[in-house]
Amino acid sequence: xxxxxxxxxxxxxxxxxxxxxxxxxxxxxxxxxxxxxxxxxxxxxxxxxxxxxxxxxxxxxxxxxxxxxxxxxxxxxxxxxxxxxxxxxxxxxxxxxxxxxxxxxxxxxxxxxxxxxxxxxxxxxxxxxxxxxxxxxxxxxxxxxxxxxxxxxxxxxxxxxxxxxxxxxxxxxxxxxxxxxxxxxxxxxxxxxxxxxxxxxxxxxxxxxxxxxxxxxxxxxxxxxxxxxxxxxxxxxxxxxxxxxxxxxxxxxxxxxxxxxxxxxxxxxxxxxxxxxxxxxxxxxxxxxxxxxxxxxxxxxxxxxxxxxxxxxxxxxxxxxxxxxxxxxxxxxxxxxxxxxxxxxxxxxxxxxxxxxxxxxxxxxxxxxxxxxx
Amino acid sequence: xxxxxxxxxxxxxxxxxxxxxxxxxxxxxxxxxxxxxxxxxxxxxxxxxxxxxxxxxxxxxxxxxxxxxxxxxxxxxxxxxxxxxxxxxxxxxxxxxxxxxxxxxxxxxxxxxxxxxxxxxxxxxxxxxxxxxxxxxxxxxxxxxxxxxxxxxxxxxxxxxxxxxxxxxxxxxxxxxxxxxxxxxxxxxxxxxxxxxxxxxxxxxxxxxxxxxxxxxxxxxxxxxxxxxxxxxxxxxxxxxxxxxxxxxxxxxxxxxxxxxxxxxxxxxxxxxxxxxxxxxxxxxxxxxxxxxxxxxxxxxxxxxxxxxxxxxxxx
Numbered sequence: 001x002x003x004x005x006x007x008x009x010x011x012x013x014x015x016x017x018x019x020x021x022x023x024x025x026x027x028x029x030x031x032x033x034x035x036x037x038x039x040x041x042x043x044x045x046x047x048x049x050x051x052x053x054x055x056x057x058x059x060x061x062x063x064x065x066x067x068x069x070x071x072x073x074x075x076x077x078x079x080x081x082x083x084x085x086x087x088x089x090x091x092x093x094x095x096x097x098x099x100x101x102x103x104x105x106x107x108x109x110x111x112x113x114x115x116x117x118x119x120x121x122x123x124x125x126x127x128x129x130x131x132x133x134x135x136x137x138x139x140x141x142x143x144x145x146x147x148x149x150x151x152x153x154x155x156x157x158x159x160x161x162x163x164x165x166x167x168x169x170x171x172x173x174x175x176x177x178x179x180x181x182x183x184x185x186x187x188x189x190x191x192x193x194x195x196x197x198x199x200x201x202x203x204x205x206x207x208x209x210x211x212x213x214x215x216x217x218x219x220x221x222x223x224x225x226x227x228x229x230x231x232x233x234x235x236x237x238x239x240x241x242x243x244x245x246x247x248x249x250x251x252x253x254x255x256x257x258x259x260x261x262x263x264x265x266x267x268x269x270x271x272x273x274x275x276x277x278x279x280x281x282x283x284x285x286x287x288x289x290x291x292x293x294x295x296x297x298x299x300x301x302x303x304x305x306x307x308x309x310x311x312x313x314x315x316x317x318x319x320x321x322x323x324x325x326x327x328x329x330x331x332x333x334x335x336x337x338x339x340x341x342x343x344x345x346x347x348x349x350x351x352x353x354x355x356x357x358x359x360x361x362x363x364x365x366x367x368x369x370x371x372x373x374x
Numbered sequence: 375x376x377x378x379x380x381x382x383x384x385x386x387x388x389x390x391x392x393x394x395x396x397x398x399x400x401x402x403x404x405x406x407x408x409x410x411x412x413x414x415x416x417x418x419x420x421x422x423x424x425x426x427x428x429x430x431x432x433x434x435x436x437x438x439x440x441x442x443x444x445x446x447x448x449x450x451x452x453x454x455x456x457x458x459x460x461x462x463x464x465x466x467x468x469x470x471x472x473x474x475x476x477x478x479x480x481x482x483x484x485x486x487x488x489x490x491x492x493x494x495x496x497x498x499x500x501x502x503x504x505x506x507x508x509x510x511x512x513x514x515x516x517x518x519x520x521x522x523x524x525x526x527x528x529x530x531x532x533x534x535x536x537x538x539x540x541x542x543x544x545x546x547x548x549x550x551x552x553x554x555x556x557x558x559x560x561x562x563x564x565x566x567x568x569x570x571x572x573x574x575x576x577x578x579x580x581x582x583x584x585x586x587x588x589x590x591x592x593x594x595x596x597x598x599x600x601x602x603x604x605x606x607x608x609x610x611x612x613x614x615x616x617x618x619x620x621x622x623x624x625x626x627x628x629x630x631x632x633x634x635x636x637x638x639x640x641x642x643x644x645x646x647x648x649x650x651x652x653x654x655x656x657x658x659x660x661x662x663x664x665x666x667x668x669x670x671x672x673x674x675x676x677x678x679x680x681x682x683x684x685x686x687x688x689x690x
Binding site: 004005006007008009010011012013014015016017031032033035036037038039040041042043044046047049050052053055056057059060062063064065066067068069070071072073313314315346348349350352353354366367 | 418419420422423424427431435438468471472475476508511512513515516517519520521523524525526527528531571572574575576579584585588589597598600601603604605607608609610611612614615618619620621632635636638639642650651652653656661662664665
């Protein structure tokens with residue numbers, strides 16, 4: 001039966017040749033005479049077998065044998081030319097030998113290592129800054145100037161559901177001078193909105209929004225009028241603003257303070273280990289991200305902060321309720337397996353290795369599927 | 375004192391006399407001048423591995439010794455100037471040719487060739503003041519040209535290893551650092567960010583397991599098969615060269631290699647399943663992926679570096 005040339009194994013073996021471990025035989029190295037005699041197939045059979053064993057196990061001697069054989073396989077015509085003039089042969093070192101002998105390689109390698117290191121470091125810094133920047137941008141969003149060119153009315157309306165009007169006013173009062181000046185700059189535009197104009201505007205809105213109830217238009221009207229009525233904000237006394245602040249206990253991080261208080265007031269309901277836990281650093285940094293955090297979320301965040309985590313196979317696992325949960329797990333349905341069963345053994349070896357390393361009950365996501373292994 | 379057992383002495387003596395008579399130019403040597411060398415060779419290559427060798431085996435063995443080359447070398451050892459002239463004239467090309475193949479430039483090649491001749495001439499002396507020369511190790515079994523090439527190869531490797539130990543060659547250190555980083559942390563991928571940690575983990579495990587299974591499979595082969603495999607894949611010998619040293623036809627060498635590939639595959643697959651816990655589908659899939667893996671690997675990376683170095687040299 002004629003066997004076919006195995007291209008896959010050929011490629012794998014060639015790669016192994018370039019990167020395989022080196023080995024030296026236990027027996028003494030052979031001399032040049034033995035190498036030459038072996039290369040010329042000039043040894044008796046038993047001696048040949050003996051030295052074959054050595055060459056098979058000793059990389060150094062085998063390399064010398066290989067080189068000698070390559071030298072020997074040179075065409076014989078070149079020997080005839082030697083009497084006349086020795087031609088200058090170009091060195092035929094393999095490309096990887098040429099590589100390591102290049103005198104400029106050190107400089108080039110060093111420069112490239114520095115460049116790549118710099119690029120990676122820059123990317124890492126950028127990622128960190130973008131995290132903090134998104135937090136800063138969320139905080140500054142709350143301070144957008146009403147009526148300014150970039151003021152988002154819709155967002156302001158949704159935020160109004162969670163903010164009391166006085167809080168809004170107080171925040172506006174504590175805006176930066178730039179914001180205050182922007183507010184003042186819009187005075188002229190706002191005062192130009194007379195009740196007549198505002199009614200026309202409300203009608204225009206109603207035309208655009210046929211399903212809007214009259215109350216909505218009122219809201220619009222109110223909003224427009226708010227500009228008028230709130231314009232004199234700057235003229236309100238600082239004392240009244242301060243009084244408002246004290247009343248509602250609002251600071252520049254007012255929302256944060258409210259949340260922290262709600263956490264502390266619910267500590268008795270939390271687990272005992274959380275009694276004196278300070279607010280999570282994450283919560284402090286992202287006070288206004290998404291919907292208002294509920295108490296349970298806040299508690300769970302603290303639990304995560306304190307939970308033991310483990311890493312395996314590039315995945316991070318956190319301990320929760322007596323099981324290890326992959327951070328990529330998002331409460332999707334899981335396939336359940338028990339260790340040692342036939343079905344478990346059919347799973348990917350990479351998955352099984354991770355599960356074995358973590359131990360216990362493990363819930364993980366592997367190739368977009370969730371598994372629970374017990 | 376003779377190294378040959380009594381029962382073989384007569385046979386050896388006759389064979390040596392016949393060897394001298396075969397030589398075209400004995401260089402004034404007699405049987406007794408070369409007897410010591412021939413007896414050592416018989417013990418080393420025949421009676422040592424095979425104590426039960428017969429007288430006929432001894433005759434055949436001595437018959438295959440290259441008499442002219444042996445006489446030339448022994449005459450050189452004895453200080454025969456004409457013999458030295460003949461040696462250098464006829465074989466300097468072989469030495470320089472081999473030296474140029476090993477060295478990176480002509481200067482290094484000439485230095486290496488000079489070192490070879492110095493070693494052969496025996497510029498070093500032993501405790502008794504006798505010259506220590508590599509000529510004393512030539513047995514005459516292999517060709518003199520082949521022996522000289524083997525000496526060049528041996529000396530070059532010894533010199534390179536000494537230099538590598540004494541001098542921290544910065545290029546090699548950089549190579550090792552980068553190769554180590556690439557192999558240990560990024561699995562021969564340099565400058566890429568894995569998108570899927572599962573894939574990265576699987577790839578690194580795959581490579582390690584295949585490498586381990588391959589090493590075990592190769593170690594389990596017969597010595598001849600193992601040597602053929604290593605000479606072909608690790609030392610990049612051609613089938614023709616393999617056939618020449620093992621004494622068979624090139625087609626036979628090709629069939630042997632194909633058989634070895636099949637054998638290795640079976641052993642590797644078995645090892646991956648039994649020792650590393652792979653499933654059947656994983657074995658088939660990952661072996662195929664390992665063979666055809668793409669991406670920026672270390673060889674490609676250094677090819678790029680080589681091009682950059684060449685460009686730099688051109689600019690400078």
